[in-house]
Amino acid sequence: VSQAEPVRLSREVIVDAFLRITDEEGADAGTLRRLGIELRADPTSIYRHFRDKQELVAAAADRLLSDAFEGFRPSGSWRADVRELCLRGRAVYMTHPGVLLGVATTPTALGTGLLLAEHMLGAIRAAGLEDAEAVLAFEALEDYVVGKAGIDAASDNEGWRQVHAALPAGTFPNLTATASSIYRDPEEAFLYGLDLMLDALEARLERRAEGRGI
Amino acid sequence: VSQAEPVRLSREVIVDAFLRITDEEGADAGTLRRLGIELRADPTSIYRHFRDKQELVAAAADRLLSDAFEGFRPSGSWRADVRELCLRGRAVYMTHPGVLLGVATTPTALGTGLLLAEHMLGAIRAAGLEDAEAVLAFEALEDYVVGKAGIDAASDNEGWRQVHAALPAGTFPNLTATASSIYRDPEEAFLYGLDLMLDALEARLERRAEGRGI
DNA sequence: ACCTGAACACCGTTCAAGT
């Protein structure tokens, strides 16, 4: 692909460039001026295709979330489906935390990007929770996935271990005792917490099924 | 308190002003220029007391976390203690998400600010989990508390309900069906997820106690 | 219809100069 001549601008071309830049150079590199260089156009030409930067970021997030959902097929087990969708969500948030976290809080009319959430909530409702409880379980799981990915993507775990190790053992016996083993495998910790939630959800559902006299 | 005359600068005075500003005017107001106005000093005079802004933010976070831990007394129940510490952590992260989230990822030599984490990890270890598992449970709970508070503090929940309500019901049956009830009570959703994790943790511990033939 | 480029109102930070 020759980058020597200017690129005809469109929403798609701009989103492509934005994701390419944040992919290769990190979230901080996703500025309009950097985008202008990439597209061999004036930085402000982006405003002819997006109302503001937030709208561009939302379009990029929509694309990422759509791709993350693609190929998903329900397995027949609510638990396996919820777990699979959480893993897909985590994976995409880990690769582009900067792009996605801004959108997670600011309401934006996404397209197919919301299919991941739709099917996750669907699996929880199909499990047998009534709506009032299903939305609580969905919110807890969604925010755990999004929040932990955001933290994991940004955290300097090696640095935190050093901070813990340097603490006075008298007042911090637990942090110092575990300083060498903590924050070693965020992925494992994520799965541990996820399975904790799924275990409890399953136990509650079973308990109620028994309660109804099955 | 008269603000008419310049204030003698010190780390404490600067942190006071920083927290007062972010408290009353939001996280975005916490700039060095705004701080200069508040202290009736040049914005760059802060650099005589802190290496950079990050160090100031860390000092503010340390103070907030220390205050959040103050008065905690272990109850004798690991579950009650973990729950209480998570609630205190959530409360402080909700009031100053901007100040605290930056510190959560960047390792900083906090003082008493780490006591909250210390006692939470201690309660988990006291429950009977061996260290390898205790750190995983601690990480999952910590990141759930911090991550969900960060998201809740920044989210426009009313806006998201409207986005869900406007979705095509054919491809989004679950999001549209729950559009009026979702994201109504983030605090309740937080507690729901927290108790899910604690339930599962307790069940695992009980199962193992039985396995040892008690 | 689309793009350019100067300009504006912000950031954090550096550094020579003051006292």
Place this chain on the structure above:
DNA sequence: ACCTGAACACCGTTCAAGT
């Protein structure tokens, strides 16, 4: 020893001007 203030290298965004 501490503070000032000009300056630097950045941001997102607006708007009159070009084609």
